[in-house]
Amino acid sequence: MTTPQATLFAILLGALLLQAALPSRRVLVVTGGAALACLASTLLGVATTQRLLAEVPWDVLVILVTLGLLSQLFAASRLFDRLAVAATRLSGAEPFRVLVVFSVAMYLVSGVVNNLTALVLVLPVLLALLKLMGTRQRYVSWVLGLFLVACNLGGAATPIGDFPAILLLGRGSMTFGAYLARAAPATLCALCALLLVVRVAARPAAGVPRDPVSARLTRAAMEALHRRVRVDRRLLAPAAASLSAMVAAWLFLPAELGVGPELVCWLGAGAALLMARKLGEKLARTGLDVEAVLFLLSLFVMVGAVRRTGLFDEIARALERLPVAPSVQLVAFLLLAGVLTGLFSAGPSMAALLEVAESLAGRLPGPAVYVGLALSVCAGSSLFLTAATSGPLAQALTERADLRDVDGRRIRFGFFDFLPIGVLSFSVIQAVAIAYALLAVWAAR
Template sequence: TAPQAALLVILLGALLLQALLPSRRVLIVTGGAALASLASTLLGVATTQRLLAEVPWDVLVILVTLGLLSQLLAASRLFDRLAVAATRLSGAEPFRVILVFSIAMYLVSGVVNNLTALVLVLPVLHVLLKLMGTRQRYVSWLLGLLLVACNLGGAATPIGDFPAILLLGRGSMTFGAYLSRAAPATLFALAVLLLVVGAVVRPAAGVPRDPVSARLTRAAMEALHRRVRADRRLLVPAAASLSAMVVAWLFLPAELGVGPELVCWLGTGAALLMARRLGERLARAGLDIEAVLFLLSLFVMVAAVRRTGLFEEVSRSLERLPVAPSLQLVAFLVLAGVLTGLFSAGPSMAALLDVAESLAERLPGPAVYVGLALSVCAGSSLFLTAATSGPLAQALTERADLRDLDGKPIRFGFFDFLPAGLLSFTVIQAVAIAYALLAVWTGR
């Protein structure tokens, strides 16, 4: 119909433009939302008030409060200490650096968002690379794998990244149900990826491995970060609140009506109160307005398209495919991965979740939802522009002014990331499909 075509063009046009011009993405998407609201009203689809009423405000509450808690954890310098510990464990040996820092980023990204994780860990890694001496190929694979590990860590827990937060906020899966399924699947994908890189790609080949130089590098890193200490006055309230929130998500009975958004609100509020002055500063100035505006605008555009019945038609088209329901799910997961590679994780997840809910009526819910989260993770690992933290990693690396053993500047751009992205997409998408088929087969 004409309303479907008009609103779909607005949605896809905004998503395409924000992918091509990431520095203007908030203006583009907010403008697209305003245009979608106008078109929806004039075409008789829904008024702006109706569209705003369909915005999942609970998801935005979860996103904002977890962002504030992440900033409190970052201010405690806990992750600075973890980065130094990772340096010590790696022993400045090239492949062990890849292994240890990838696992560290996976763990950190399960608790804080990808951008925070990178800002905390990447500067320490840049100093280590300067002391070690390195090559362009090695740095491209190392940083590429760190971004992918961030994506996998974010997909591993219901509080790590937007797609999982959306599932939690919409009530598609409980905290425990998602965590018990997604964490093993993402950890398996990371293990397979690191195994393939170590055995086949071998990016550490050609990087010098001098034991004396390694000892000097470790000593220099220890000296540089000797004064870094975790601030217990901030760490204790943040960690205590996060632990209490996890316990509440896992064990509070659903009949109480206390949703995950209220748990986040209360837990983060308590942590900020205990942090005193810093808590007040974060509450006033620490809100991630860019993320809130972006997602609010995205939800408005998706709500307008949903009102036209387009998502229901897509669901019916999937049902009409002349294959078994499990293969319909595979087609949906591959589509989700490709669309995420083109448009990034947030827009893809918001648009595809309605179709996923239709599939979940005929197939086990975990197979659909966890499979979708893994496919979105695969797509966000395909291109540097698809990863939320990709442009930040590129900017931080350029600012670090890394040079190889011959004195040539080391880059980290779109094509430098691409080999790691293609391999990661293939591995994670395969794990997503395998998990979904296994979950359908076992009925779990």
């Protein structure tokens, strides 16, 4: 490893480790790391700051920002509040049905809006239901854990649900339709397999009180709490119309027109905000997720500096030199992706690993590599409570809800409460990722 490679990789690795250890300071850590990477890159003759900034995938940031604004418009319409109440009614306050219905609901919502927005919209309703039901620590840990995992799977199911998929769409690694047709069935398969294993092996609902009268009272109380929640059609109509038009454009616009996914997002979100009038203007001024933009911009700069040294190319060549079949090399890469994501979180892992994936895609079918990578990143982000940005938020919201079990003891939801769910979810989703990749390689022969 050369001096530039060692120096810039050390800066990237140090920033990733520190932001994982200090999540409350992660923006300062990565922006500081990016500044150091620019300085080191300039002094070592790798690339100037201007060159590194010019190579940032700005189209990905445009997609991320515009979809975030569209998500806020959906949130303001209260559509997902009503869907959460409908899920409460459908579950009937029966313990295992609550687990299944809210997991499926979160999976569906996360495919349309980003994970944090989905969590803020749906989790408070679930926490209110759990508080009324009367429950136990183990059951709550499994319900909330699977709720978060379903959020990760839903984000990976569509090209607009979460950052790894958005990165694939923005970089042109896969088209909208190609990714959706492959990732949605795979993630749904993973969710069904996980719920089946939980039903048969974990059985979290065992020991939770079941009383038909109490269940009816719980449903009535939830209906009363949310009776005044109404969908604002004046906000929902422009948001839904714009999203539908965007999806149609992604699916059917010919590539030779040169209208990329970032421009479709820009035009679609802009039109929705214009139709929303005053709220649209307010969101355009104040709704920008500056934290996410700064974090990802800094990450792209650090990854770009390391890429300039040729280190990622050397890693790809080392992987190619392994004395095993290409499909086995792909399996090793996917396992590495899952573990690294569990340690460093989805955004940093995907940004760095995609450089190696592009090399693998030159020898193996692209969908096998890219969709397998997205699923492995999803598996890793489900391993630990800290591996996805939605984890700490869910922990904070649960603590704020002050849940109590049937004996009056306070219910926790921390790192070790989530760990059994995380290990099981990682194993199931990673197995689906590997199985999908191998099947895709076999089908392409």
